[in-house]
Amino acid sequence: MKTLILRCLLALPLLVLAGCNPAENSTATAGSKAPAGKLPEGVRPQAYRLDLLLDPRRDDFSGTVEIDIQLDKAAEQIWLHGKNLRVSEATAILAKREIPAEYKEVLDSGVAAVKFTEALPAGEFTLRLAYSAPFDRNLAGLFKVEEQGSAYALAKSESIQARKYLPGFDEPGLKATFDIGLTVPAGYAAIGNGPEIEREAAGEGLEKVTFATTRPMPTYLLSLAVGPFDIVERPAIPANEFRSEPIPLRGFARRGRGGDMNYILDITPRLVEIFERELRRPYPFEKLDIIAAPQWPSGATELSAAITYREQRILVGDNPAPGARLSLLGVHAHEIAHMWFGNLVTPPWWDDLWLKEGFATWGTPLALTLFEPEGGHDLNAATRAISAMQLDSLASTRAIREPISDNNNIRNAYDAITYSKSLGVIHMVDRYFGAERFRPALGRYIEAFAEGEADSPDFYQVIGEETKTPELTETFRSFVEQKGVPQLAFALDCDAGKTRLQIRQSRYKPLGSPIEDTGQKWSIPLCLRTDSGSEQCLMLTEAQRSLELASEQCPQWILPNAQGSGYYRWTLNEAQWQALLAQFAGFGPTEQLSIIDSAFAAFEAGGLPESTLLQLVRQSAAADKRQVVTAPLRHLQKYRRNYLGGENQPAFLQFAQDLYQPLLQQTAGSGDSEKQLLHSELLEFMALTAGDPAARKQLAGRAMAFTGFKQERNKEALDSDLYEAALTVAVQDSGDEFLQHLIGVRGELDDPLFESASANAIGRSDNAGQLERIHQLALSEQLGAREAFGLIANSLAEPALQQQHWQWLRQNFPQVVDKIPEQWRRHTPAFARAFCDADQLGEVQQLFAEQGKLAPGYQRSLAQTEEQIQLCMALRERGRGLGGAL
Numbered sequence: 001m002k003t004l005i006l007r008c009l010l011a012l013p014l015l016v017l018a019g020c021n022p023a024e025n026s027t028a029t030a031g032s033k034a035p036a037g038k039l040p041e042g043v044r045p046q047a048y049r050l051d052l053l054l055d056p057r058r059d060d061f062s063g064t065v066e067i068d069i070q071l072d073k074a075a076e077q078i079w080l081h082g083k084n085l086r087v088s089e090a091t092a093i094l095a096k097r098e099i100p101a102e103y104k105e106v107l108d109s110g111v112a113a114v115k116f117t118e119a120l121p122a123g124e125f126t127l128r129l130a131y132s133a134p135f136d137r138n139l140a141g142l143f144k145v146e147e148q149g150s151a152y153a154l155a156k157s158e159s160i161q162a163r164k165y166l167p168g169f170d171e172p173g174l175k176a177t178f179d180i181g182l183t184v185p186a187g188y189a190a191i192g193n194g195p196e197i198e199r200e201a202a203g204e205g206l207e208k209v210t211f212a213t214t215r216p217m218p219t220y221l222l223s224l225a226v227g228p229f230d231i232v233e234r235p236a237i238p239a240n241e242f243r244s245e246p247i248p249l250r251g252f253a254r255r256g257r258g259g260d261m262n263y264i265l266d267i268t269p270r271l272v273e274i275f276e277r278e279l280r281r282p283y284p285f286e287k288l289d290i291i292a293a294p295q296w297p298s299g300a301t302e303l304s305a306a307i308t309y310r311e312q313r314i315l316v317g318d319n320p321a322p323g324a325r326l327s328l329l330g331v332h333a334h335e336i337a338h339m340w341f342g343n344l345v346t347p348p349w350w351d352d353l354w355l356k357e358g359f360a361t362w363g364t365p366l367a368l369t370l371f372e373p374e375g376g377h378d379l380n381a382a383t384r385a386i387s388a389m390q391l392d393s394l395a396s397t398r399a400i401r402e403p404i405s406d407n408n409n410i411r412n413a414y415d416a417i418t419y420s421k422s423l424g425v426i427h428m429v430d431r432y433f434g435a436e437r438f439r440p441a442l443g444r445y446i447e448a449f450a451e452g453e454a455d456s457p458d459f460y461q462v463i464g465e466e467t468k469t470p471e472l473t474e475t476f477r478s479f480v481e482q483k484g485v486p487q488l489a490f491a492l493d494c495d496a497g498k499t500r501l502q503i504r505q506s507r508y509k510p511l512g513s514p515i516e517d518t519g520q521k522w523s524i525p526l527c528l529r530t531d532s533g534s535e536q537c538l539m540l541t542e543a544q545r546s547l548e549l550a551s552e553q554c555p556q557w558i559l560p561n562a563q564g565s566g567y568y569r570w571t572l573n574e575a576q577w578q579a580l581l582a583q584f585a586g587f588g589p590t591e592q593l594s595i596i597d598s599a600f601a602a603f604e605a606g607g608l609p610e611s612t613l614l615q616l617v618r619q620s621a622a623a624d625k626r627q628v629v630t631a632p633l634r635h636l637q638k639y640r641r642n643y644l645g646g647e648n649q650p651a652f653l654q655f656a657q658d659l660y661q662p663l664l665q666q667t668a669g670s671g672d673s674e675k676q677l678l679h680s681e682l683l684e685f686m687a688l689t690a691g692d693p694a695a696r697k698q699l700a701g702r703a704m705a706f707t708g709f710k711q712e713r714n715k716e717a718l719d720s721d722l723y724e725a726a727l728t729v730a731v732q733d734s735g736d737e738f739l740q741h742l743i744g745v746r747g748e749l750d751d752p753l754f755e756s757a758s759a760n761a762i763g764r765s766d767n768a769g770q771l772e773r774i775h776q777l778a779l780s781e782q783l784g785a786r787e788a789f790g791l792i793a794n795s796l797a798e799p800a801l802q803q804q805h806w807q808w809l810r811q812n813f814p815q816v817v818d819k820i821p822e823q824w825r826r827h828t829p830a831f832a833r834a835f836c837d838a839d840q841l842g843e844v845q846q847l848f849a850e851q852g853k854l855a856p857g858y859q860r861s862l863a864q865t866e867e868q869i870q871l872c873m874a875l876r877e878r879g880r881g882l883g884g885a886l
């Protein structure tokens with residue numbers, strides 16, 4: 001077959017297909033099945049030259065792209081990506097001639113074939129395509145938004161949406177250089193990945209903007225933003241020992257909002273320098289633009305040299321509320337980390353997403369702790385790593401790394417497993433093997449793959465070689481490629497002067513879990529402490545083993561996760577739990593967090609008495625750190641919602657008041673930002689979960705004052721950390737008039753944080769008379785795509801009108817899908833995740849059996865939602881729920 005093809009191809013120019021039937025003698029790609037996942041090997045882009053007319057005042061954009069392509073074998077057809085594009089011309093340009101081609105979209109996920117009128121020889125050629133397309137209206141690909149009377153166009157490409165505005169090779173491993181020219185309305189800002197190098201008049205009130213050639217980059221990192229942005233010029237970030245050139249720094253916000261970017265721009269030079277110093281490598285691009293993008297569908301995206309944020313994450317003014325400030329620091333450090341992790345070294349395919357997201361998430365608290373050592377960023381990271389265990393306890397969870405063979409499944413990798421579990425696993429490795437061993441190896445990995453791509457086997461290899469520690473690689477492999485949370489059972493055995501500890505590992509499973517016992521094992525770096533003082537560490541690779549403790553006397557207590565740095569849960573017998581609780585106040589805060597998590601996990605697995613759990617909640621309320629005090633709140637909220645009948649409500653309220661009222665008083669009016677944040681979080685819990693009348697009255701009053709309801713508006717009445725809680729209470733307690741008022745104020749305030757918080761609050765109305773108004777609002781133009789999603793998700797989380805909202809959703813599913821952001825459609829099954837009974841479960845399954853195709857990729861979210869409902873039912877059946885112990 002191979003020889004025949006070759007002979008035909010060689011004969012082509014002379015014989016013009018005589019005797020060579022193309023259908024019969026197809027080359028590597030022709031006639032093959034369209035690739036639903038990765039593109040076939042052997043066709044690689046080298047350079048793109050993109051020239052677009054991009055005027056956000058219009059409905060469409062248009063232009064041409066030329067792609068220099070390296071073809072390994074002769075081909076008469078190649079596969080690439082393109083979605084809903086109107087391609088008017090397709091031509092292959094060879095050294096001496098042009099060959100016409102036909103472009104055809106083949107798969108809904110945006111896989112297209114380009115078929116040439118004659119086969120192309122192996123080697124280089126240029127593909128030229130002319131095309132146009134409408135701006136997207138669901139915040140995907142090149143989308144358009146209108147804010148305060150001005151239109152903006154922005155490109156959101158990650159993961160596979162660049163294909164909606166650029167026919168090309170929309171795959172992270174296929175990096176190429178980009179030369180971009182944009183024709184835009186005169187005077188409009190245009191933001192690309194390279195610096196703007198030329199701007200010239202193009203007639204008809206337009207200008208042509210040309211950007212410098214980029215480094216090789218994947219399509220998902222492209223920036224094409226055009227609009228009447230405010231531009232905030234800042235002094236360049238000075239040169240340093242790692243970098244000889246200063247980095248020009250600018251901020252972009254929509255018209256009139258540039259003044260709100262001071263905070264983020266002020267801290268940027270220091271954060272960039274921290275990463276350069278820690279990685280000992282220069283910031284890799286020629287400039288840094290920080291963009292506050294209206295309606296940006298993700299929290300932020302690390303577009304190379306043009307980091308783009310959802311505007312409410314960074315437009316915080318000069319004096320942000322403590323929670324808003326922490327959120328800004330977290331997202332900003334994460335995105336800067338990406339300039340190395342992801343942008344300079346890129347995973348070749350989405351199954352290795354953790355190599356960019358996990359390391360950016362892990363690098364964030366490290367950088368922020370250098371930025372402000374007392375900021376509590378290590379505790380925020382520990383809380384985050386633990387939060388992943390909830391999802392990781394499901395049978396339907398993912399492994400950090402698992403194969404992705406279908407484009408529709410790519411977006412499912414963006415979950416707590418990829419971000420937060422990776423953070424926990426990397427932190428565990430860093431601490432056990434030592435930063436001095438692990439981090440230089442990490443630097444070497446960046447150096448080895450700079451400008452290129454690296455997958456997990458590449459990573460394991462470099463890290464293993466550099467550290468000369470095969471166990472380290474094995475630990476990574478066992479946690480990255482297996483799903484689930486390890487659970488370690490400890491039993492103490494003291495006799496005849498010897499103290500032995502029996503340790504057994506298995507996969508954690510809650511009551512009602514379908515997880516089967518398959519003897520799954522991990523290589524677990526385990527460190528424990530006892531009252532004898534010293535920490536003992538070992539690498540647990542066996543299903544069980546016994547450990548001789550250093551102390552001769554039988555210890556009073558054992559803490560199975562010293563420093564709380566292990567990504568695992570643990571159990572003890574009741575006497576040992578009691579011994580540990582008696583010492584709770586003496587443990588470090590990350591250890592306290594591990595104790596709280598393992599106790600709730602043991603309780604939900606049926607193994608810890610309610611009374612012991614409540615004892616722990618009381619202990620945690622007396623802790624020094626905010627993260628420890630608030631760690632039990634999300635569990636209590638769930639138990640309150642699902643397992644506590646009305647008859648237990650007074651007892652729950654009393655319990656909450658006894659614990660948290662004194663703390664609320666102590667933290668009121670504090671000047672310390674952690675205390676302020678603790679105050680806000682407790683106030684929200686007391687008002688919304690415990691139903692405390694005084695907390696509700698206070699919040700409703702502040703919401704009414706802030707929004708100017710029947711009074712002069714007082715902007716100081718509420719900070720953004722309490723928007724959602726206060727507005728929710730006010731919507732629930734202040735009648736129709738307030739709802740009408742709130743809907744009106746949303747449009748007037750021009751405060752995106754307020755807009756999303758108020759949409760969520762409206763969703764949580766408990767007034768059946770408002771249903772119609774709320775449903776109409778959800779689908780109306782008054783609400784953006786993201787706000788509509790938030791409103792609906794919240795409406796189904798609240799028990800009061802859950803059934804009515806659900807019936808409405810079932811009847812209006814196509815309209816809802818049409819309204820919400822495209823990249824969030826796959827999450828629609830999670831609308832039902834607060835359900836807790838069999839009938840509701842059946843209806844959820846039926847809805848997606850019938851209409852799931854409207855939300856491609858929904859299967860993962862559906863499986864997880866089904867399992868969560870089943871687990872909730874199992875816990876309810878077993879009567880676990882604190883009621884008796886309050």
Ligand SMILES: [Zn+2]
Nearest residue numbers: 334338357360
């Ligand atoms: Zn990220």
